[in-house]
Amino acid sequence: MFKPFTHSEIVSRSLNRCIKYHIEKGIPKPKRTLSRKELDNLIKENNDIIKIAKPFMEILYDFLSGSGFSLYLTDKNGIVLTIIGDKDIVMEQAKAGIAEGIDLSEQSAGTNAAGTAIFENLSVQLSGKEHFINTFQIYTCSASVIHNEQGNIIGCLNLTGKRQLAHPHTLGLVVAAVKSIENHLKLNKSQSELFKAYQYLNKIMNSIDFGILAVDNNGIIKAINNSACNMLCINQKDIIDKNAYKVLYNWQYILNELKSGNSYEDKEILYSDKRRRFNLNVYPIRDKSNTVTGMVVTFKDIQNVYNLVNKYTSGSATYTFDDIIGSSEKMINLKKQLKSISNSPSTVLIQGESGTGKELIAQSIHNDSSRKNNSFIAINCGAIPKNLIESELFGYEDGSFTGAKHGGRAGKFELANGGTLFLDEIGEMPLDMQVNLLRVLQENCITRIG
Incomplete structure (x- = not known):
C-alpha cells in the first residue's frame, strides 16, 4: 500500500x-x-x-x-x-x-x-x-x-x-x-461538448429535406429545422418557444396517444393557413425512466411524396417527339403543332382510333414541357367501374364510405398535380361524370369525396 x-x-x-x-x-x-x-x-x-x-x-x-x-x-x-x-x-x-x-x-x-x-x-x-x-x-x-x-x-x-x-x-x-x-x-x-453536440445535431437537422420539430410536454416548440420553416412559411425566431397549436392544432391529442402507448404514423393533415397537405409521423421522446417528455414531429409535403411514388412506379413518361417516326408533311406539321402547345396550361384533346399512338403523343407533349420533371399519370376511363370513377379521380377522405382505406387516398388529379393527367378513352366515361370532370377542368380545383 x-x-x-x-x-x-x-x-x-x-x-x-x-x-x-x-x-x-x-x-x-x-x-x-x-x-x-x-x-x-x-x-x-x-x-x-x-x-x-x-x-x-x-x-x-x-x-x-x-x-x-x-x-x-x-x-x-x-x-x-x-x-x-x-x-x-x-x-x-x-x-x-x-x-x-x-x-x-x-x-x-x-x-x-x-x-x-x-x-x-x-x-x-x-x-x-x-x-x-x-x-x-x-x-x-x-x-x-x-x-x-x-x-x-x-x-x-x-x-x-x-x-x-x-x-x-x-x-x-x-x-x-x-x-x-x-x-x-x-x-x-x-458546455463546450454540449455546444458541439448541438452544432452537429443542428447541422444534421437542417440537412434533411423534410420538416422536423420537437415539442415538449407543455406543447412548446423547442426545435425546428429549416425545411419545416420553409414548408410552413414561418421564421424560426417566431416559432421557437411558442405553442405548437399554431402549426399542429391537435398536439395535445397526439401527445396523449403516445403516452398511452399508441403510435401516430403516416397520418395526412391539412395545414389550415396555407391549405397544404402533409404526411405526418410523430415519435415520443422518453427520459431514463421511460416517461414521455415530449415528441418529435416529422412531416413531408404530400405532393413531394406523390412525385417520389410516381417516379418509381407507372407515373412517368418515357416517350418523346423523337420516338414518333414519320417524315411526311402531315407528320412534320403535327410535331410542330404539338411542340407549340407543349407548355400551354390548356387542356389538350387527342383524337384517334385505338392503337394509333394517343398516349405516345401525350407523353411526348409532357416531356417537351416545363412539367417534364413532375408526374405523368395515365388512366383508362373505360376500364374503371362507374361507382369507383369519382374516388379514383378525386380521391377520398378517411371513413368516407364502407371499405375506404384508413387515412384516405389521393386521387389521380392530386397525384398528377404539377404534371400531366392523361385520361384515355374519356368518351367511355358516363355523361354525369363528364359534367363533374368539366367543372374540375374549368375551376382547376378538386374536392375529395367525404
Whole structure:
C-alpha cells in the first residue's frame, strides 16, 4: 500500500534535488526569466485556464486584501502567468524575483511551494528556511496544483506573504480555490461538448429535406429545422418557444396517444393557413425512466411524396417527339403543332382510333414541357367501374364510405398535380361524370369525396 510522504520528507527530497541541480542559495532571484515575447506566447497558450482562474483569484484576493498576501498563477511548468495583490506587496515581491514570466520550477528557483507542488503533484505550504534560496526565506507560500479532466497538471495557484503570516488555513483557502477552478474547467468542458453536440445535431437537422420539430410536454416548440420553416412559411425566431397549436392544432391529442402507448404514423393533415397537405409521423421522446417528455414531429409535403411514388412506379413518361417516326408533311406539321402547345396550361384533346399512338403523343407533349420533371399519370376511363370513377379521380377522405382505406387516398388529379393527367378513352366515361370532370377542368380545383 502506498504511504504518502510527510511534510518534512517532501522538503528534504526537494532540497536534495536542488543540490543535484547545482542551485546556489545566494542567487538574488530565480535563474530563468522569459522574454516578453516568450511570455506573451505562453499567455496565449494558457488563455483558457487564465480566463477561468482569474475570477476565483479575484474573489480570494477580495477576502485577503490588505493582509500582505499576493496570489499568482503558473503554467504546468511553474512559469508565472499572472499576479494579483496589493501594489506595494507585488512590487516588494518582484525584487525577490516573484513576477510574471519568472520560472518557479525547482531547477530555476530551488525549493518553493509552486515548484515543489508541481514536481510532487500535491498541495504544500513552505515557510522561511524551508525555501532553498535565501531571498525566498522571508516568505510563506501555499501552493496547490490544478488538474484537467484527465488528471494532468495544467497549472498551479500560489498564495505568498511574509513568513510571520504563516497559517495552515491559508493552504486550505488555496486548495478550495483550486477545487473551484477544476470544477469550473469540467463545467466549461461539458458546455463546450454540449455546444458541439448541438452544432452537429443542428447541422444534421437542417440537412434533411423534410420538416422536423420537437415539442415538449407543455406543447412548446423547442426545435425546428429549416425545411419545416420553409414548408410552413414561418421564421424560426417566431416559432421557437411558442405553442405548437399554431402549426399542429391537435398536439395535445397526439401527445396523449403516445403516452398511452399508441403510435401516430403516416397520418395526412391539412395545414389550415396555407391549405397544404402533409404526411405526418410523430415519435415520443422518453427520459431514463421511460416517461414521455415530449415528441418529435416529422412531416413531408404530400405532393413531394406523390412525385417520389410516381417516379418509381407507372407515373412517368418515357416517350418523346423523337420516338414518333414519320417524315411526311402531315407528320412534320403535327410535331410542330404539338411542340407549340407543349407548355400551354390548356387542356389538350387527342383524337384517334385505338392503337394509333394517343398516349405516345401525350407523353411526348409532357416531356417537351416545363412539367417534364413532375408526374405523368395515365388512366383508362373505360376500364374503371362507374361507382369507383369519382374516388379514383378525386380521391377520398378517411371513413368516407364502407371499405375506404384508413387515412384516405389521393386521387389521380392530386397525384398528377404539377404534371400531366392523361385520361384515355374519356368518351367511355358516363355523361354525369363528364359534367363533374368539366367543372374540375374549368375551376382547376378538386374536392375529395367525404
